[in-house]
Amino acid sequence: MKGTFVIIAAVLLLVLSFLLFTNIPVFQKGYARVKSGLADGIGPVLETIRLPMRAVSSVVEGYIDLIGAKRTNAELKETIGKLELETQKIPELQSENERLKRLLHLAEQQPGRLIAARIVGEDVMNWFKCVLVDKGRSEGIRERMPVITPSGLVGQVIEVSKWHAKVMVVNDTNSAVDVYVPGKNTRGIAEGTGQTTLKLKYVLKNDDIEPGDKLITSGKDAIFPRGFLLGIVIAVDKNKPGLFSDIDIMPFNNFRKLDEVLIVSK
């Protein structure tokens, strides 16, 4: 009797989860509340665990950094000498830059408020690429906010709980970013592959694009503001059958080595 009850409960759960998966709003709302409650409980635990982890990894990284430090020191001294010479030209270049900006009437684009966050966790499954950051709803983080680093685009916030937020990285298979090649009239959609590289889709074979071209967000997807660096084109295959070229992109960020990120609040 008890066994039958368990089987019925399991079947009901299967039906419920199937309905959740098909994105029916009625079920989604309640389920999001349950998940958010659980995430609220997990958040502080995750943050606590991450503290000793960070200490251990900084010790290991410190040791690794010591290897070859003498050679690096000599190289850096040489670089400093060169940079000191270069620095003398900076005031002149700055004034030239200001003058040209005024001339072209270019208004400097002010991004939204930037919120610094630290990576505290990673997706526990290999199927998707997402990271957990230590800022949540209480810090003003909301869904669909872009996440960047000084090197380039990281992804977008997909779920927010009280303590932490889930960020879908651009190499996730569900991620798509509208990008363009500056200086050329070429636009496309950069889609995640689940691997290190991304694919640039919907670029016609006669469009002007070649390996080495940098890709920048166009702002036309209404999620990522215009002007964030995404990556560099590493391979273009125009021999593939069909209308579009097969283009591989290497993102500027190494998503395996992210430590801190900036969340752009809109």
Add this chain to the structure above:
Amino acid sequence: MIRKLPFLIFGIFLTVCASAVFSSLPLEIAKPDIGIPFIIYGIFFLSPAEGLFAAVLFSLTREALSGVPAGSALFAGVAVALSCIFLKSRLYIESRYTFALVCAVAVLTESFIFLALSMLAKGETKDFYNVLVFAVPDAIETGFLGLFMFILFERAKIRYMGRV
């Protein structure tokens, strides 16, 4: 049930630890499903109800710590638990090695259930390649984990749950 709750909390703690550890590793490695040994042990050695409860709890934790679409981890977890309930009378786990094998097969089954669900519900699965690439390494790693978890469960059962 109350006596077994600390074990479930320990399992969830391990899952959260795994998330923190993975983020500090600079390599893309196989990720074991920490919940599977708990679910399998619950169903085969305790009761189906406890196994199902563990399946729901671990699936929800995984969904909270992962970018999986809502409901998919729950569906896969409950489907694995249900399969184990049906196989309980046909499958005999006599040692930690058999337990590890069942854990590994459960992870493989979970991957295929996810792909089938995606195909059935959405008509496509963009994650096909990703899921297939990691299915076997994840299963092997979970199998290894299962070896140690079985010893842990057996010792805990003798020590803390002997009078249940």
